[in-house]
Each structure stands twice: as structure tokens, then as C-alpha cells.
Amino acid sequence: xxxxxxxxxxxxxxxxxxxxxxxxxxxxxxxxxxxxxxxxxxxxxxxxxxxxxxxxxxxxxxxxxxxxxxxxxxxxxxxxxxxxxxxxxxxxxxxxxxxxxxxxxxxxxxxxxxx
Amino acid sequence: xxxxxxxxxxxxxxxxxxxxxxxxxxxxxxxxxxxxxxxxxxxxxxxxxxxxxxxxxxxxxxxxxxxxxxxxxxxxxxxxxxxxxxxxxxxxxxxxxxxxxxxxxxxxxxxxxxxxx
Numbered sequence: 351x352x353x354x355x356x357x358x359x360x361x362x363x364x365x366x367x368x369x370x371x372x373x374x375x376x377x378x379x380x381x382x383x384x385x386x387x388x389x390x391x392x393x394x395x396x397x398x399x400x401x402x403x404x405x406x407x408x409x410x411x412x413x414x415x416x417x418x419x420x421x422x423x424x425x426x427x428x429x430x431x432x433x434x435x436x437x438x439x440x441x442x443x444x445x446x447x448x449x450x451x452x453x454x455x456x457x458x459x460x461x462x463x464x465x
Numbered sequence: 466x467x468x469x470x471x472x473x474x475x476x477x478x479x480x481x482x483x484x485x486x487x488x489x490x491x492x493x494x495x496x497x498x499x500x501x502x503x504x505x506x507x508x509x510x511x512x513x514x515x516x517x518x519x520x521x522x523x524x525x526x527x528x529x530x531x532x533x534x535x536x537x538x539x540x541x542x543x544x545x546x547x548x549x550x551x552x553x554x555x556x557x558x559x560x561x562x563x564x565x566x567x568x569x570x571x572x573x574x575x576x577x578x579x580x581x582x
Contacts, residue, residue, distance in 0.1 A: 384570075386573075391576065392575055392576060393469070393558045393560075393573035393574050394509070394573045399570075439508065452514065453499075453511075453571055455508050455509045455511075456508060457507065457508040458508055
């Protein structure tokens with residue numbers, strides 16, 4: 351059973367517009383969420399994270415929103431740039447529960463930003 | 466930021482041979498390292514968690530005799546794919562958790578592309 355779901359396998363956005371990547375989770379014990387960016391044939395790189403005590407975290411063009419009641423988080427990229435084209439993975443963990451702090455990944459969403 | 470290296474970056478081997486992949490944390494100590502596998506167009510699949518000085522914990526469905534993991538020091542973990550077969554061809558990625566850092570943060574290596582002929 352997938353605990354972290356990214357239901358959109360791909361997303362195409364025009365340069366300069368907003369990209370919104372979505373992620374849903376089922377385990378209410380998750381208390382920390384991360385977004386990773388991955389280029390082909392490379393390891394994932396950390397992008398931004400959010401603790402369950404917050405509902406928003408912003409870092410430059412990247413903002414992550416967390417809706418705990420809906421068990422949903424989203425990553426907003428604005429303005430989108432062609433260099434943002436990559437696969438974005440949502441990950442979740444819980445410090446004291448079953449995952450013991452390990453990361454549970456979604457399947458990823460491939461973002462294509464067109465010039 | 467914290468740097469994790471992997472060696473080799475890509476390897477091609479014959480069926481039946483064994484391949485060793487190294488994962489090193491370059492500027493921090495990692496008490497815990499993770500090994501992931503990624504198939505094309507799929508997510509990262511956690512294979513095992515290794516803690517320095519103790520046996521690795523394997524995820525369900527991962528053969529521990531096939532994928533030997535050793536975490537001999539705070540900066541080095543190795544994954545050995547024994548008697549490799551074509552179905553073992555995949556992209557293997559390691560990550561490391563900074564001993565002094567935030568509990569959940571993992572830093573990923575660049576990955577190793579394994580092709581078994």
C-alpha cells in the first residue's frame with residue numbers, strides 16, 4: 351500500500367508560469383515532508399522541506415504548502431524556468447513511528463518547463 | 466552542503482560476476498546509510514538501511530545474500546551485488562544521514578548505473 355502518492359506522473363508548464371506539484375499521504379504519523387529534485391542518471395538533491403507544525407515554507411522560488419487535515423502537500427515553483435525540468439519526488443517520514451525517520455518516497459512527477 | 470560520493474558511476478559486468486559499489490560521506494560522519502534502487506520511470510525503492518558497525522536491515526523482498534551491505538566506518542558503506550544477473554541491471558543510489566544533522570535529512574550520492582550482460 352502506497353503511503354506517499356504523487357498521482358500526476360508528469361506536468362508540463364510554460365516558462366514563467368507557476369508549477370504546482372501535488373503529493374498525498376495516508377499515514378497520519380508522518381511529521382516531516384521533503385521534496386527532492388532528480389535529473390536523469392543523478393541522485394536526488396534536496397529542495398525544500400516542511401515540518402508538520404507548519405503549513406507553509408518558502409525558499410526563493412519554491413514554496414511548500416501542507417494541509418494536514420487533507421493529508422496533502424504541494425510544491426509551488428514560481429516563476430518556472432526551463433532548468434526546473436526534472437523529476438520531483440515527495441518524501442515523508444515520522445521520527446517515532448514505523449518508518450523510524452526513514453524516508454518514504456512517492457513515485458515522482460516529471461516536470462517539463464517549456465521555453 | 467553535505468557531499469556523498471559513489472563509485473563507480475557506471476559499471477558493466479558479465480552475468481554471474483559480483484560487483485561492489487562504494488558510498489562515501491565526504492565531509493560528515495554518517496551513522497546510517499541507505500541503499501536505494503530505481504527502475505526506469507519508477508520511484509526510489511529502499512533496499513536496505515545500514516548502520517555503522519552493525520548488520521544491515523533489509524526491506525521485504527530484498528535478498529540479503531544477493532545484496533551484501535557492509536558499513537565498516539562512519540564514512541563508508543558498500544553494496545556488493547553477488548552473482549549478478551541481467552534483472553539486477555538498475556540504477557543504485559545511496560544516501561547518508563548526517564550524524565550531527567537533522568534527524569530526517571538524507572544526502573544522496575550521484576548513483577551507479579549497473580548493466581549486467
